[in-house]
Amino acid sequence: MTLPSPFSGPHPLSRRVVGFFAVMIAVTATVAILGVILGMMAEFVTQGGGELSWAFLTEFPRNSNMEGGIWPALAGTTLLVLLMTLMGVPIGTATALYLSEFARKDAWFARTVRFAVNTLAGVPSIVFGLFGVGFFIQFVGVGLDAATGSVALGDGSLLWSSATLAVLTLPVVIVSVEEALRAVPLELREASLALGATRFQTITKVVLPNAVSGILTGSILAVGRGAGEVAAIMFVGVTYSAEALPNAVTEKFMHLGYHLYVLATQSPDVEKTLPLQYATTLVLLGLTFTLNFSAIIIRSRLRRH
Amino acid sequence: MAKELATKIHSSKFSVHYGSKQALFDVTLDIPERRVTAFIGPSGCGKSTFLRSINRMNDLIDSVRNDGRMIVDGIDVYDRLVDVAVLRRKIGMVFQKSIPFPKSIFENITYGLTLNERMSKSALNDVVESSLRKSALWDEVKDRLQHSAMGLSGGQQQRLCIARAIAINPEILLMDEPCSALDPISTAKVEELITELKDTYTIVLVTHNMQQAARVSDYTGFFLLGRMIEFDRTRTLFTSPSVKETEDYITGRFG
Numbered sequence A: 001m002t003l004p005s006p007f008s009g010p011h012p013l014s015r016r017v018v019g020f021f022a023v024m025i026a027v028t029a030t031v032a033i034l035g036v037i038l039g040m041m042a043e044f045v046t047q048g049g050g051e052l053s054w055a056f057l058t059e060f061p062r063n064s065n066m067e068g069g070i071w072p073a074l075a076g077t078t079l080l081v082l083l084m085t086l087m088g089v090p091i092g093t094a095t096a097l098y099l100s101e102f103a104r105k106d107a108w109f110a111r112t113v114r115f116a117v118n119t120l121a122g123v124p125s126i127v128f129g130l131f132g133v134g135f136f137i138q139f140v141g142v143g144l145d146a147a148t149g150s151v152a153l154g155d156g157s158l159l160w161s162s163a164t165l166a167v168l169t170l171p172v173v174i175v176s177v178e179e180a181l182r183a184v185p186l187e188l189r190e191a192s193l194a195l196g197a198t199r200f201q202t203i204t205k206v207v208l209p210n211a212v213s214g215i216l217t218g219s220i221l222a223v224g225r226g227a228g229e230v231a232a233i234m235f236v237g238v239t240y241s242a243e244a245l246p247n248a249v250t251e252k253f254m255h256l257g258y259h260l261y262v263l264a265t266q267s268p269d270v271e272k273t274l275p276l277q278y279a280t281t282l283v284l285l286g287l288t289f290t291l292n293f294s295a296i297i298i299r300s301r302l303r304r305h
Numbered sequence B: 001m002a003k004e005l006a007t008k009i010h011s012s013k014f015s016v017h018y019g020s021k022q023a024l025f026d027v028t029l030d031i032p033e034r035r036v037t038a039f040i041g042p043s044g045c046g047k048s049t050f051l052r053s054i055n056r057m058n059d060l061i062d063s064v065r066n067d068g069r070m071i072v073d074g075i076d077v078y079d080r081l082v083d084v085a086v087l088r089r090k091i092g093m094v095f096q097k098s099i100p101f102p103k104s105i106f107e108n109i110t111y112g113l114t115l116n117e118r119m120s121k122s123a124l125n126d127v128v129e130s131s132l133r134k135s136a137l138w139d140e141v142k143d144r145l146q147h148s149a150m151g152l153s154g155g156q157q158q159r160l161c162i163a164r165a166i167a168i169n170p171e172i173l174l175m176d177e178p179c180s181a182l183d184p185i186s187t188a189k190v191e192e193l194i195t196e197l198k199d200t201y202t203i204v205l206v207t208h209n210m211q212q213a214a215r216v217s218d219y220t221g222f223f224l225l226g227r228m229i230e231f232d233r234t235r236t237l238f239t240s241p242s243v244k245e246t247e248d249y250i251t252g253r254f255g
């Protein structure tokens, strides 16, 4: 007879069998997902890796995008994402501040804002694109043009694409900043207020500095989401070919995701551009990976202090 | 009570509701100037509520409603003309779970000072030193003022919070169970500190520890279920309480 192991609990055999299968399923699923990801990466690298070069990154496309590099798309994506962040993060942070610091929980206005944010998060990106056309271009842009006598704003542009993406990524920013604000201990706020600080001083000197990691994370998540977004900017300023980088925010721009879409569907010879598509995908993935990785680094750095 | 002593804080029929739940019932009492006044009573009886009503920290809670009057230096703190920030500079507070700001020791002390005015580096240095000396922490931290305050021990953190509070030169110090998270040695240090500080400040101390109240306070108030049951000189209250509930509580028959 074997002695019972000190670690075998009072669980009946049936429960242990169920547990075993649950673990097996989880492990299998994880391995399968990893396999798919690695398989995809291998495919991209073997098919597109040969095209990757300094020239590919720094040259303009040639011959109807059939040859050459992706420089304007890379630069356009970067500019787009930068502008989007500059517009979206301050507004998102301000909204999160209002919701978590100023609004009473039962205030109808705060409830409405919260409901709108949650709804916004579930809206398909193409709808944001249409909103961009209707609101930013037709209403704001054309309106401003009419008022100032210019013609610069009433058409798709880097500016309106960034604005559209800023709206699209707003929920991500608001939710992560709000989470970070809520994580600031009540004791810290009370200590500040008890020392004679006003609410506003408490927010700028105590609450926000302690929520920096959340604000950064929200921004980077938003950037990651915005960098890969195509549908939302399709009608608001992206273009399939450009002679030069945009000189002003009112000009059109190229974009990695859209470039990929153009290569895959609009090219005179789609088969021939496959290596270019894979290489472009690699760059886009690399960009997203770098962003997420830097988000992780920044968070752990800040947490240590 | 205490006819010879000036009254610093006077509450009159002061009641507090949290929503529909009443936490304080018509509390009337006089807290003397430059003495230690302790509040004892079982938990949930309203000690913190009363304390937080003095410097209006309870304003932060949405559901709170007050009735009656809370007078500090002859002024009703709930008067519409009172600037809460100014009121709180005059009434320092030390909390049960006090955590320093995640800044340096130096910045923790100067936080309140630099909120509204610019001060010279040397003036700040002076205040930091004198506050840390008053809170008996100077010798332990004088060589690492620029280090993060989070690296201090629990007892040191609590004394830092006291130093932070007295740096802005308040007249009143409210302390809500300041030793409940501390070990006996740190507790002894804080108690000694309280005794030293009472020459300068009017101290109101909430404690669930009756020995502590007996050791450090001059006056003691006994709260029960939101009512001030008895208020008297500490010695009188502990040796010959005049109310039956007080006697039951201090002899440990309930609580």
Ligand SMILES: Nc1ncnc2c1ncn2[C@@H]1O[C@H](COP(=O)(O)OP(=O)(O)O)[C@@H](O)[C@H]1O
Pocket: B018, B021, B023, B041, B042, B043, B044, B045, B046, B047, B048, B049, B050, B061
């Ligand atoms: N923020 C709050 N919201 C609702 N009720 C509260 C709140 N704070 C305290 N109370 C209630 O008020 C009563 C008194 O609490 P408190 O003043 O914290 O007592 P003590 O400090 O003596 O333990 C308790 O019944 C408590 O549940």
Ligand SMILES: [Mg+2]
Pocket: B044, B047, B048, B049, B176
């Ligand atoms: Mg309490």
